Amino acid sequence: MARGKGSDPNNSSHRLTAQDVARHAGVSIGTVSRVINNVPGVTPAVAQKVNAAIAELGWVPNVAAQNMRTSSSRMIGFIFSDIRNALYAQMTKGAEEVLAPRGYLLVTASSDGNPERELALIDLFKRRRADGMILTIEQENNVSTVAAIGNLSMPYVMLEREVSLGSTSVGADHYRGTKQAAEYLIRQGHQRIGIITGGQGTRVARDRVRGLEDAxxxxxLEIDRNLMRLESFSAEYAYRQTQELMGLANPPTALLSMGVRLLPGVLEALQIMGKSYPEDVSLICSNDSDIARIMMPKITAVRYDAMALGRVAAESLLDQVEGRTTSGTPPRIEIPTELVLRDSCRPLL
Structure with missing residues (x-):
């Protein structure tokens, strides 16, 4: 009679162990342990034999016991500020593409932009003995949050954020992207360029404002601070600020909507006011969302690869977790942005 999956040939009630796998594969228990824990030093041929034995016997390693022996939870925490932001879903997918094949579970948590919840989540991942964390906090200058990060007893990477703790940060080149967008508008004759964005306490916002100012x-050209609205990434905020900007006696002739959740609010406000782009205002958005691509006219966008951000953050974190960092490891890793030209801007006569 054929034995059932997961049963022992001598005792059908016997619970399979690493020793059974080792015997079946013809290797030592130590070799089995190295294979399931992704420890270097096992040849591909031997690893294949062990994995084949695991599959044939149907053995499932005791993860809790593994973690106790190795002091590793094989778990990475990812704290971000807003679950409604589709970019975080792309970053999560990118990070999982790196972590899952290496045997790590990525656990995500949204702070909803609340510093107290950020502190609670940081403490939770510490108590759960996460191997490391990817952090996207709401405000880089929040004293309590920065102190909690500084007291972490595990590796971490700041994603689209930067704190003055000497830690590695990963982000898009928002300075160059915004500067390119502003230079494009200036070449078309625009001198009054408005910007709506959020995160004043983050490098993302600082780089975007600096890019516009430098251009x-x-x-x-004179910079009109009244055309800078820098308080929030919400669609509701964009809706109100677009109406205020376009209602000025001397409104902007071009508008930078820099945040993926802002664009719907900008478009709704223009519609309510009976205005359109590019006729009444030239429009450039960031993060090249589905809306930017399907609206008519299609909207010029500053684009970057959010999945690549997640992959780079995960790779950088694993370098720390697995001891591959060196003194030459860069404190800041940036991925490029590009300006995708469409039909939402017009030259001024």
Missing amino acids: MNAAG
Whole structure:
């Protein structure tokens, strides 16, 4: 009679162990342990024999026991600020593409932009003995949050954020992307360029504002601070600020909507006011969302690969977790942005 999957040839009630796998594969128990824990030093041929034995016997390693022996939970925490932001889903997918094949589970948690919840989640991952964390906090200058990060007893990477703790940060080149967008508008004759974005306490916002300022200064143009609305990434905020900007006696002739959740609010406000782009205002958005691609006219966008951000953050974190970092490891890793030209901007006569 054929024995059932997971049973022992001598005792059908016997619970399979690593020793059974080792015997079946003709290797030592130590070799089995190295294979299931992804420890270097096992040849591909031997690893294949062990994995084949595991599959044939139907053995499932005791993860809790593994973690106790190796002091590793094989778990990575990812704290981000807003579960409604589709970019975080892409970053999560990118990180999982790196972590899952290496035997790590990625556990995500949204703080909803609440510093107290950020602290609670950081403490939770510490108590659950996560091997490392990817962090996207709401405010880089929050004293309590920065102190909690500084007291972490595990590796971590800041994603689209940067704190003054000497830690590695991974982000898109928002400075260059915004500067390119502003330079494009200036070449078309625009001198009054508005910007709506959020995260004043983050490098993302600082780089975007600096990109616009540098482009304006290089062209010898005056910067009107009243055209900068920098308080939030929400669609509701974009809706209100677009109406305020377009209702000014001297409104902007071009608008930078820099945040994936802002664009719907901008478009709704223009519609309510009976205005359109590019006729009444030239429009450029960030993060090249589905809306930007399906609207008519299609909307010019500053684009970057959010999945690549997640992959780079995960790789950088694993370098720390698995001891591959060196003194030459860069504190800041950036992925490029590009300006995708469409039909939402027009030259001024």
